[in-house]
Amino acid sequence: MAAEARSPRARYREQNRAEIKAAALQQLAEGGVQAVALTRIAKDMGLSGPALYRYFAGRDDLLNELIRDAYDDMAQVVGRVGAVRADGARAALHALAAAYLGWAVEQPHRYLLVQGTSLPGYAAPPDTLLRARAVLAPFLKVFAAGVPAEALRPLVDETAAWVRKERDVADWLAQHTGLAPQDDAAGTALAGAMLVWSQLHGTVSLEVSGQYAGMGHRAQTLLAAQIDTLADSFQL
Template identity: 35%
Template structure:
């Protein structure tokens, strides 16, 4: 049986909650996270302070809702890109990498919200929708590494990492989602994310434009280098040259 349609009252409430989040995100973009204030948003919406607290009990609850939305948006973009990529680890790595940057460039304020300096006095709850959404975004990357691991392990399996090297809660979460994953593969996932995230962060915060005419070209070169770092160069030569070429990676470089 189909779920009943929401009532008009429920639709209006959902629209108001979304408007609150939209205004809050704009305030973050214009003034920083510390400027988020339920009372200020209520004034802008022509709503009483008491009324807005019926949507979000505190400023932190509002920020948590924003964080959950942002991570889910990022995760959806990553999942869609990886699912649409042709079979094979090279295509998945390239698709993930481009989707990560494309989403960040299209949503710079959202990127800064979850990856910039935290709001004073705010901490993302360890449990709940925001934590679940963050885990979802991380799972997309780990899944890509799992697919690449048969090749990457020849270069990284003996790196010496053990589960004891990671935060216990983090390790438990990863092992629950990927029971057969080796601790060395987790290190590869973190290092892969670090290299992609580093360039994207430099671009989003305006630190690449003074030095580089085309950040996209630099990023494509990093993606190509990462396929070699993951031990995927032979796979790229055999199976994924069209994917590399479509993303602007020179075919000659992809087949070296």
């Protein structure tokens, strides 16, 4: 059955919400998360303050939406790369990492919104955890096929215990790899995902915040070297 047509009022509401979020993203790009101000958005849109609160309950509610959108967009970009490639797991790992970096470099204000320093007193909604895991999910399948170096054994053991203890983690892993908590590869997949996330977060955060400026290297080159080293440690 075809979905019912939205009413003019519903379309108007969605349009206004989209315009408010676009204005907030512009403020975010210009001055960071501290610059997001509903009163200024209302003024620019020709709305009264109370009218704006019909669409968002407050600044935190608006930030919640921007964070959800950013994670969903990032997950879509990384997910399109896929984790199964004819040229092997190492190539898949490089492609996934490059997609992550590319999204962040293209939209640094959105990356810093989800991975940077949050506003005092602000807490992201609980459902952002699931969205963050969706970004990381394609990496799980890559590392599930790996053979970790002996030096990684303590981390693999800890992540194996984690997946056996936490049902939601086990469900997440099973959804994307088909692995059960007792499978030997479960700890390996999670350890690899944690390691690559740490590498990505460090390098990408430094790049988008301008910390590499004038240092004589490209973030892409540095990240490629890190990914190769990580792939070596899992025999990918």
